[in-house]
Amino acid sequence: MNAKKLLLVVFIAGTVVALPFVNRIVFGVNSKEVNVSTLSQRVISPSILASGYLAHEEEVMLSSEIIGKVAALFVEEGDVVVQGDLVLRVDDKNFIAGLEQSEAAVRINTIDIERQIVRIDNLERQFERSKSLYERSLIGEEEYEVARNQFDLSKIDLLSARERLAQARAQLDQVNDNLSKTQVISPINGVITSLDIKVGETAIASSTNIPGSSLMTIANPASIYTEVLVDEADVANIEVGQRAEIVAIAYPDQPMQGVVRFIANTAKVAQGRQGLSFVVKIDIADPGAVILRPGMSCRAEIFTRQDQEVTAVPIQAIIFEEDRAELRSDYFIFVNDNGIAKKTKVEVGLSDDEYQELMSEIDENVEVVIGPNQQLRHLLEGDRLNATRVEQQ
Amino acid sequence: MALEHDDKPIETRDMGMAHIDTSQSIKTGPAGLVTTAINILTSPSEAFTELGQRPAKLFPLIIIMLPLLGVMFWYFTIIDFDWFIDDTLANSFPRANLFVETSGDSQLEQARGAMESMSQTTFRMIGVFGGAAGMLLLWVLQASYLSLVSQLNGDRFRFTHWFSLAVWTALPYLLTVIGMAVTISLNPNGQLSSFDLDPLTLTNLGITSSNNMVSLALNSVSLTQIWGVVLTVLAFKQWLVSGWIRALSIVLAPYLLIIGVSAYFLIS
Secondary structure (H helix, E strand, C coil), rough: HHHHHHHHHHHHHHEEEEEEEEHHHHHHHCCEEEEEEEEEECCCEEEEEEEEEEEEEEEEEEEECCCEEEEEEECCCCCCHHHHHHHHEEHHHHHHHHHHHHHHHHHHHHHHHHHHHHHHHHHHHHHHHHHHHHHHHCCHHHHHHHHHHHHHHHHHHHHHHHHHHHHHHHHHHHHHHHCCCCCCCCCCCCCEECCCCCCCCCCCCCCCCCCCCEEEEEEHHEEEEEEEEEEEECCHHHCCEEEEEEEEECCCCCEEEEEEECCCCEEEECCCCCCCCEEEEEEEEEECCCCCCCCCEEEEECCCCCCEEEEEHHHCCEEEEEEECCCCCEEEEEEEECCCEEEEEEEEEECCCCCCEEECCCCCCCCCEEHHHHHHCCCCCCEEEEEEEEECC | CCCCCCCCCCCCCCCCCCCHHHHHHHCCCCCCHHHHHHHHCCCCCHHHHHHHCCCCCCCHHHHHHHHHHHHHHHHHHHCHHHHHHHHHHHHHHHHHHHHHHHHCCHHHHHHHHHHHCCCCCHHHHHHHHHHHHHHHHHHHHHHHHHHHHHHHCCCCCCCHHHHHHHHHHHHCCCEEEEEHHHHHHHHCCCCHHHHHCCCCCCCCCCCCCCHHHHHHHHHHHHHHHHHHHHHHHHHHHHHCCHHHHHHHHHHHHHHHHHHHHHHHHHHC
């Protein structure tokens, strides 16, 4: 074999072997294009999402206590009423007739008492006369006893007549009360939000949900609030007074500001849900341009921690590593150490949709790798970085 | 090692065609396979004369395939698969970068999901054996095409000659395999792009372009591939005693066809 040829082959192979080294020297080691940022002080607002609907706090549903045909309706849906306004009248002819009957009964019983008093006076005089005659032995004992019995019985009759009068008066009160119930008045200041009956229809005294049992609903529009159902796992983080952002489904781009007012003490299984939920009431502090209508579906984001500034990094900068075998989980960030990626273990706190609180003490001037996601996902300790400084907004 | 050595006598029948070179009929003494391998790299005409007489195939197949399979196995053993999938998606065609930047991670994740549906073992098997199988198929196609040309031409060369030539002219690819091995050893962190694996691609030799399609071509073409094509042209010219234009046009025709079809699909 020609030695020159062999040398040439060795030279070519040597060149190829040297090429990656030369490449490294000439072009440098591939560095990863990353975005870095220094740590910033930022408000972290962890929140809980819940869905529900708008409702009125002051709301009454009027129903009839008597059965009768509606004779007159004085309001329409949407009308403003004040407390004491007559809103509906049930036909009262039967009740007026009953009233006259009861008044007559009272009068009859009153007359009967007067008659009994006169009768007692008369029997008392007869008894006194019989007594005098009996003491002088002018009449027998039997005659004397009859006079005395008649006098005693008349007193009992008077008592009975008085009781009948009381009974008639009670009946009169009852009839008066029923008559008053033909006049339905508004118990609160508000707006007629629902009118469920018409003139000529029969109002029915019933608590069951049948036609005629509900007359109308009156609500105070100023008392509108949001009622949401919070999952039992989240309820521990909710407190009265926390800020909330409410979005009505009909106005998805117009969030309203609210404040948590009430948290239910008892959990319940809400319709359509499997787990337990707690009712949370949120007052709407500022509805903005939203026209609030009770029953509207809405969702509320309740901010569970008040607005405090903390040291934070974008959430994608946090690397989570879990070792299930050792039941260990750790959080890391990558810092830019003079162009070299340095993996640093950190303790994290609360987070919101974008940022995570850093509990560990880290020099504020350190540059943290915050993106892009594709690079961060595969970043390794010791990787060379071509960092671009990004100012966080 | 019992390597086959096709030692068939050269047919010297007169085809009645003036362009058949008589020099091919002169039988030279057998050169060693290693000598032939060295000659392919340093003195190709001597190697072609030898191959024209004794078209050995198994030896070059083994010395190319075994190191190639070994290096690819090494590569797919150390590679970080999640990273590899992302890198492949982002670099395999120019649109991938646009789609990652504009549409966010969701679509990328969908594509990732499709790739991840394969198990790592399957992925590794495809990576290791896919390249070797593709190379073998290419040699068979190339040999079939050139043997068809030979048949039309009426010369003495058959499929076995052209297949042997195709394998031997791929011998410079061994240099690529060596380069790959060095590159892998320099990047043990598992994040070595398949595009950076071969130090002899035109891109890795410093030839770059801002045009995506040209960049893709520069990434795909290796110096050893060009070397192999040049060797095939030289062999064709020598064996068939043809002119440069004929040799170039016949040998390069399939490559030009592939480039044309690829360009058409990329543009459309």
